[in-house]
Amino acid sequence: MKKFALALMAAAAAVFGAGMVANAYPPIPDSVTVSQSTVEPGGTFEVTAPCVVPEEVTFTFEGLPLDVRCTSAVVQPGFMLLQQSSPDGAATATLTAPTAAGTYTVTVTGSTSGSIGTATITVQAATDPGGGLPATGSDGISTTTMIAAGLLVVGLGLFGVATMRRRQAPVA
Numbered sequence: 001m002k003k004f005a006l007a008l009m010a011a012a013a014a015v016f017g018a019g020m021v022a023n024a025y026p027p028i029p030d031s032v033t034v035s036q037s038t039v040e041p042g043g044t045f046e047v048t049a050p051c052v053v054p055e056e057v058t059f060t061f062e063g064l065p066l067d068v069r070c071t072s073a074v075v076q077p078g079f080m081l082l083q084q085s086s087p088d089g090a091a092t093a094t095l096t097a098p099t100a101a102g103t104y105t106v107t108v109t110g111s112t113s114g115s116i117g118t119a120t121i122t123v124q125a126a127t128d129p130g131g132g133l134p135a136t137g138s139d140g141i142s143t144t145t146m147i148a149a150g151l152l153v154v155g156l157g158l159f160g161v162a163t164m165r166r167r168q169a170p171v172a
Helices: 001-024 143-167
Strands: 044-050 056-061 066-071 090-096 102-108 114-123
Touching: 044 102, 044 114, 056 090, 056 114, 066 090
Parallel strands: none
Antiparallel strands: 044 090, 056 066, 056 102, 102 114
16 A cells, blocks of 8 residues: 555656656746737836847837837846846837727837747827816606606596495495
8 A cells, every 4th residue: 555655656656757857947028018008198118028139139110119128137246227128128119199099009129030020009088177077967868757647647537437436335
Protein backbone atom coordinates (compact mmCIF):
# COMPACT_ATOMS: atom_id res chain seq x y z
CA MET A 1 0.00 0.00 0.00
CA LYS A 2 2.90 2.36 0.75
CA LYS A 3 4.42 1.71 -2.67
CA PHE A 4 1.09 2.48 -4.34
CA ALA A 5 0.73 5.79 -2.44
CA LEU A 6 4.33 6.73 -3.29
CA ALA A 7 3.77 5.91 -6.98
CA LEU A 8 0.53 7.96 -6.97
CA MET A 9 2.32 10.98 -5.46
CA ALA A 10 5.17 10.68 -7.98
CA ALA A 11 2.69 10.51 -10.87
CA ALA A 12 0.78 13.55 -9.56
CA ALA A 13 4.04 15.52 -9.18
CA ALA A 14 5.05 14.63 -12.74
CA VAL A 15 1.70 15.66 -14.18
CA PHE A 16 1.01 18.82 -12.18
CA GLY A 17 4.56 19.92 -11.29
CA ALA A 18 5.48 21.21 -14.74
CA GLY A 19 2.61 23.72 -14.68
CA MET A 20 3.94 25.35 -11.52
CA VAL A 21 7.19 26.34 -13.20
CA ALA A 22 5.38 27.95 -16.13
CA ASN A 23 3.09 29.90 -13.81
CA ALA A 24 6.05 31.35 -11.89
CA TYR A 25 6.88 33.78 -14.70
CA PRO A 26 4.81 36.94 -15.27
CA PRO A 27 2.71 36.91 -18.42
CA ILE A 28 4.23 38.63 -21.45
CA PRO A 29 1.92 41.28 -22.90
CA ASP A 30 0.73 40.16 -26.29
CA SER A 31 -1.56 42.93 -27.42
CA VAL A 32 -1.93 46.67 -27.65
CA THR A 33 -3.80 48.14 -24.69
CA VAL A 34 -5.63 51.43 -24.22
CA SER A 35 -5.91 53.26 -20.89
CA GLN A 36 -9.59 53.98 -21.54
CA SER A 37 -11.70 52.71 -24.42
CA THR A 38 -14.23 55.56 -24.25
CA VAL A 39 -12.90 59.11 -24.38
CA GLU A 40 -14.55 62.53 -24.31
CA PRO A 41 -14.01 64.80 -27.34
CA GLY A 42 -10.53 66.33 -27.14
CA GLY A 43 -9.57 64.12 -24.17
CA THR A 44 -6.26 62.29 -23.82
CA PHE A 45 -5.62 58.56 -23.59
CA GLU A 46 -2.58 56.29 -23.47
CA VAL A 47 -1.78 53.41 -25.80
CA THR A 48 0.78 50.81 -24.66
CA ALA A 49 2.29 48.16 -26.92
CA PRO A 50 4.78 45.35 -26.29
CA CYS A 51 7.98 45.63 -28.28
CA VAL A 52 11.61 44.58 -28.61
CA VAL A 53 14.10 46.84 -26.81
CA PRO A 54 15.47 49.28 -28.25
CA GLU A 55 13.37 49.47 -31.42
CA GLU A 56 11.47 52.55 -32.54
CA VAL A 57 7.68 52.11 -32.30
CA THR A 58 5.33 54.19 -34.46
CA PHE A 59 1.80 54.91 -33.22
CA THR A 60 -0.37 56.06 -36.15
CA PHE A 61 -3.60 57.83 -35.20
CA GLU A 62 -5.78 59.71 -37.67
CA GLY A 63 -2.99 59.59 -40.25
CA LEU A 64 -0.44 61.21 -37.94
CA PRO A 65 2.57 59.11 -36.82
CA LEU A 66 4.15 59.41 -33.38
CA ASP A 67 7.52 57.68 -32.83
CA VAL A 68 8.34 56.33 -29.36
CA ARG A 69 11.43 54.42 -28.25
CA CYS A 70 10.80 50.94 -26.78
CA THR A 71 12.16 50.90 -23.23
CA SER A 72 12.74 48.40 -20.48
CA ALA A 73 12.71 48.96 -16.74
CA VAL A 74 16.34 48.32 -15.93
CA VAL A 75 17.55 49.52 -12.54
CA GLN A 76 21.26 49.59 -11.82
CA PRO A 77 22.65 50.31 -8.36
CA GLY A 78 23.30 54.01 -7.90
CA PHE A 79 21.19 55.08 -10.91
CA MET A 80 17.69 56.47 -11.04
CA LEU A 81 14.99 54.79 -13.08
CA LEU A 82 14.51 57.21 -15.97
CA GLN A 83 11.87 55.39 -17.97
CA GLN A 84 9.30 53.02 -16.53
CA SER A 85 7.86 50.15 -18.55
CA SER A 86 7.53 46.39 -18.45
CA PRO A 87 10.72 44.27 -18.18
CA ASP A 88 10.08 42.72 -21.61
CA GLY A 89 9.88 46.07 -23.34
CA ALA A 90 6.96 48.38 -23.96
CA ALA A 91 6.24 51.65 -25.64
CA THR A 92 3.57 54.07 -24.44
CA ALA A 93 2.15 57.03 -26.34
CA THR A 94 -0.20 59.71 -25.01
CA LEU A 95 -2.64 60.76 -27.73
CA THR A 96 -5.44 63.33 -28.00
CA ALA A 97 -8.88 62.24 -29.18
CA PRO A 98 -10.64 64.10 -32.01
CA THR A 99 -13.56 66.40 -31.23
CA ALA A 100 -15.97 64.52 -33.52
CA ALA A 101 -17.82 61.54 -32.03
CA GLY A 102 -17.08 58.12 -33.51
CA THR A 103 -14.85 55.07 -33.39
CA TYR A 104 -11.14 55.50 -34.16
CA THR A 105 -8.23 53.07 -34.55
CA VAL A 106 -4.60 53.39 -33.46
CA THR A 107 -2.11 51.30 -35.47
CA VAL A 108 1.19 50.30 -33.84
CA THR A 109 4.23 49.30 -35.90
CA GLY A 110 7.74 48.47 -34.69
CA SER A 111 10.90 49.16 -36.68
CA THR A 112 12.21 45.67 -35.85
CA SER A 113 9.13 43.60 -35.08
CA GLY A 114 6.88 45.00 -37.83
CA SER A 115 3.13 45.20 -37.25
CA ILE A 116 2.44 44.98 -33.50
CA GLY A 117 -1.33 45.48 -33.52
CA THR A 118 -4.19 47.94 -33.29
CA ALA A 119 -6.35 49.46 -30.59
CA THR A 120 -9.79 51.04 -30.88
CA ILE A 121 -11.25 53.96 -28.95
CA THR A 122 -14.72 55.47 -29.00
CA VAL A 123 -15.17 59.23 -28.74
CA GLN A 124 -18.42 60.13 -26.99
CA ALA A 125 -20.77 62.72 -28.41
CA ALA A 126 -20.46 66.05 -26.65
CA THR A 127 -23.18 66.50 -24.06
CA ASP A 128 -25.17 69.74 -24.06
CA PRO A 129 -26.44 70.67 -20.61
CA GLY A 130 -29.10 72.92 -22.22
CA GLY A 131 -29.85 74.93 -19.09
CA GLY A 132 -33.43 73.67 -18.69
CA LEU A 133 -34.81 71.15 -16.29
CA PRO A 134 -34.98 67.54 -17.46
CA ALA A 135 -38.39 66.16 -18.36
CA THR A 136 -39.93 64.03 -15.63
CA GLY A 137 -43.32 62.42 -15.19
CA SER A 138 -45.65 61.78 -18.09
CA ASP A 139 -46.98 63.88 -20.96
CA GLY A 140 -50.60 62.81 -20.61
CA ILE A 141 -52.88 60.03 -19.47
CA SER A 142 -51.17 56.67 -19.68
CA THR A 143 -52.78 53.36 -20.58
CA THR A 144 -52.71 52.21 -16.97
CA THR A 145 -54.59 55.32 -15.85
CA MET A 146 -57.24 54.79 -18.56
CA ILE A 147 -57.79 51.15 -17.51
CA ALA A 148 -58.04 52.15 -13.83
CA ALA A 149 -60.62 54.85 -14.66
CA GLY A 150 -62.66 52.37 -16.74
CA LEU A 151 -62.67 49.80 -13.94
CA LEU A 152 -63.75 52.49 -11.47
CA VAL A 153 -66.74 53.41 -13.67
CA VAL A 154 -67.72 49.73 -14.05
CA GLY A 155 -67.41 49.23 -10.26
CA LEU A 156 -69.56 52.27 -9.53
CA GLY A 157 -72.17 51.01 -12.00
CA LEU A 158 -72.29 47.58 -10.34
CA PHE A 159 -72.55 49.22 -6.93
CA GLY A 160 -75.52 51.31 -8.15
CA VAL A 161 -77.29 48.26 -9.59
CA ALA A 162 -76.78 46.31 -6.35
CA THR A 163 -78.10 49.20 -4.27
CA MET A 164 -81.23 49.55 -6.43
CA ARG A 165 -81.98 45.79 -6.16
CA ARG A 166 -81.87 45.95 -2.36
CA ARG A 167 -84.33 48.84 -2.20
CA GLN A 168 -87.00 47.14 -4.29
CA ALA A 169 -89.71 45.59 -2.16
CA PRO A 170 -90.26 41.93 -2.72
CA VAL A 171 -93.40 41.24 -4.77
CA ALA A 172 -95.84 38.86 -3.08
